[in-house]
Amino acid sequence: MREQMLEVKSNRGRIIPCCPNCVRYYTNCMSSSDNAATKMQRIAAVARAFTPVTPVGRLEMLAGRMPQLTDIVNAVSQSGQHVGLYGERGVGKTSLANVLAEFFSGALQEHVQAVLVNCSTEDSYETIWENVFADLGIPLHEDEVAALSPENVRRRLQGLKPPALIVLDELDRLNDDYALTALADTMKTLSDHAVPSTLVLVGVARSIGELVGEHASIVRALVQIEMPRMSVPELSEILTTGCMRAGLDIQPAAVEEIAVLSEGLPHYAHLLGLHAGQGAVQNDRDEVHLRDVQAAIPKAVERHTILNDYQQATRSAHRDALFAEVLLACALAPKNPLGFFTSGAIRDPLEVIAGRRLEIPAFSNHLSQFLEPTRGAVLQREGSKSRYFYRFTDPIFQPYVILNGLSEGLITDEQRRQFQTAEDAAELIPGEFEPNAPPKLF
Ligand SMILES: Nc1ncnc2c1ncn2[C@@H]1O[C@H](COP(=O)(O)OP(=O)(O)OP(=O)(O)O)[C@@H](O)[C@H]1O
Numbered sequence: 001m002r003e004q005m006l007e008v009k010s011n012r013g014r015i016i017p018c019c020p021n022c023v024r025y026y027t028n029c030m031s032s033s034d035n036a037a038t039k040m041q042r043i044a045a046v047a048r049a050f051t052p053v054t055p056v057g058r059l060e061m062l063a064g065r066m067p068q069l070t071d072i073v074n075a076v077s078q079s080g081q082h083v084g085l086y087g088e089r090g091v092g093k094t095s096l097a098n099v100l101a102e103f104f105s106g107a108l109q110e111h112v113q114a115v116l117v118n119c120s121t122e123d124s125y126e127t128i129w130e131n132v133f134a135d136l137g138i139p140l141h142e143d144e145v146a147a148l149s150p151e152n153v154r155r156r157l158q159g160l161k162p163p164a165l166i167v168l169d170e171l172d173r174l175n176d177d178y179a180l181t182a183l184a185d186t187m188k189t190l191s192d193h194a195v196p197s198t199l200v201l202v203g204v205a206r207s208i209g210e211l212v213g214e215h216a217s218i219v220r221a222l223v224q225i226e227m228p229r230m231s232v233p234e235l236s237e238i239l240t241t242g243c244m245r246a247g248l249d250i251q252p253a254a255v256e257e258i259a260v261l262s263e264g265l266p267h268y269a270h271l272l273g274l275h276a277g278q279g280a281v282q283n284d285r286d287e288v289h290l291r292d293v294q295a296a297i298p299k300a301v302e303r304h305t306i307l308n309d310y311q312q313a314t315r316s317a318h319r320d321a322l323f324a325e326v327l328l329a330c331a332l333a334p335k336n337p338l339g340f341f342t343s344g345a346i347r348d349p350l351e352v353i354a355g356r357r358l359e360i361p362a363f364s365n366h367l368s369q370f371l372e373p374t375r376g377a378v379l380q381r382e383g384s385k386s387r388y389f390y391r392f393t394d395p396i397f398q399p400y401v402i403l404n405g406l407s408e409g410l411i412t413d414e415q416r417r418q419f420q421t422a423e424d425a426a427e428l429i430p431g432e433f434e435p436n437a438p439p440k441l442f
């Protein structure tokens with residue numbers, strides 16, 4: 001019978017899975033069958049530590065984000081204040097909301113009860129609140145659901161003990177315009193009546209105005225909290241703590257490579273951390289090297305949900321059509337903090353990728369086509385004919401294009417570094433992500 005696996009502390013202070021007889025590294029003491037089982041166990045430990053598609057659920061798994069957490073905790077602690085949490089897709093909004101809910105329902109259980117409800121395209125004002133009250137342990141009858149209005153909701157929340165922290169995630173998915181108006185009215189009446197419960201509205205948007213539209217203007221008590229992309233140190237923390245949890249060390253060069261390639265989006269830090277960590281385990285190492293990151297890139301791109309969109313954007317019957325090359329040059333072009341670039345900025349990276357200098361007329365048709373639905377409208381354009389500004393419609397697409405370019409050999413890692421450096425990544429993280437700012441470049 002196979003011996004039960006334990007976790008022991010290595011002589012460098014790391015926890016590594018090990019058999020009961022082992023006093024040092026697992027590789028030094030395993031029979032080959034046990035070795036295979038242990039390897040699988042270590043691979044599973046890496047998969048638990050790096051979760052590219054699952055939002056963080058617990059505070060100890062959350063890297064960085066102290067400024068945003070502090071702002072929210074301050075707002076929630078003020079009676080009559082509500083929160084609008086907004087940011088690009090994939091920056092970690094749900095993770096922060098989860099941690100907040102866990103914090104308030106865990107540490108402060110006797111003071112606050114937290115519920116988190118996801119909005120969907122099918123939802124109305126009534127179904128949102130039906131879900132909220134069900135999660136609060138107050139199921140409503142059909143006729144009570146039909147009667148839900150801002151005043152009715154306010155009355156129900158007024159007597160609630162302990163008060164509630166109500167997180168409504170994915171608000172941008174709501175199609176029902178009345179629901180947004182009624183939610184704004186609800187915040188206003190909760191605030192006017194000093195009801196101690198707090199609403200936290202979460203959604204993909206560049207500004208709270210975009211998130212709740214016209215309705216925001218009437219809500220004075222709405223604290224706006226932006227979720228910027230993560231900084232290089234925050235992304236590095238995901239990697240170092242993730243590796244530590246999986247019983248691995250990671251070389252600083254590997255951390256930096258992943259942090260820069262992630263472009264501020266924690267999804268990619270988890271994705272590359274997962275494959276690089278598992279690569280190290282496969283090779284019987286307990287340290288992740290730069291070469292593990294390089295080997296992780298093809299694995300990260302080939303099964304990604306974005307692959308189909310990428311293929312749609314770049315497909316062509318002609319081998320020299322340059323769609324993949326131009327899109328990669330767009331991904332590497334210098335950008336302003338809002339992600340905008342000009343066609344002129346594409347020339348330098350395109351020269352390196354294509355191996356020859358191409359002027360704007362040679363690729364302006366490609367840019368126009370990237371705006372079209374037939375190519376998935378992967379780019380969007382602002383400005384006027386005298387000067388257009390482009391950016392990726394879905395920010396999560398841009399790092400993918402670079403990873404795919406590396407995987408397909410369109411560019412070498414060394415060439416990529418000419419355009420994507422740790423210093424640039426640190427500067428480009430749009431902390432000052434101005435809502436609705438004009439696309440002013442540099
Ligand atoms: N602070 C963090 N520390 C560690 N991992 C994080 C952090 N924030 C987010 N992540 C990870 O990044 C990925 C995306 O996070 P999350 O789903 O919370 O983003 P989101 O902004 O809600 O995305 P969407 O816009 O698609 O709803 C997840 O894998 C999550 O585990």
Ligand SMILES: [Mg+2]
Nearest residue numbers: 093094095169
């Ligand atoms: Mg989310």
